[in-house]
Amino acid sequence: MTANNEWAEAIRWIQAQMADYGLPMEELAAAGCFDPPPPPTPPPPVCYRDAAGQSWDGQGEMPDWLRRAVNAGQSVEFYRAG
Known part of the structure; x- marks a missing residue:
C-alpha cells in the first residue's frame, strides 16, 4: 500500500470515528487536537x-x-x- 493510500485510509477511519461519536471539528479544535506540539525539551548538559x-x-x-x-x-x- 502506498503512502497516499495509507493516508486516505486513515482519513476515512477518522471520519468514521467522528461520525460514530458525533464529534464535530469545532469540539476537536476546542479540545486542543489541532494545537501545535510543545517544543522539544533540550537535552541535559554533558557532564x-x-x-x-x-x-x-x-x-x-x-x-x-x-x-x-x-x-x-x-x-x-x-x-x-x-
Whole structure:
C-alpha cells in the first residue's frame, strides 16, 4: 500500500470515528487536537566526555565506556566536561 493510500485510509477511519461519536471539528479544535506540539525539551548538559566524543549527562547508569575507564583505574573526574 502506498503512502497516499495509507493516508486516505486513515482519513476515512477518522471520519468514521467522528461520525460514530458525533464529534464535530469545532469540539476537536476546542479540545486542543489541532494545537501545535510543545517544543522539544533540550537535552541535559554533558557532564562527562572522552576523547572519542562519547558523552554522559551524569544521570542514570554509568555508560560502559566510562565504567571500563574507572575499572582500569582512571578517575571519573578526568572525563568531566567543561
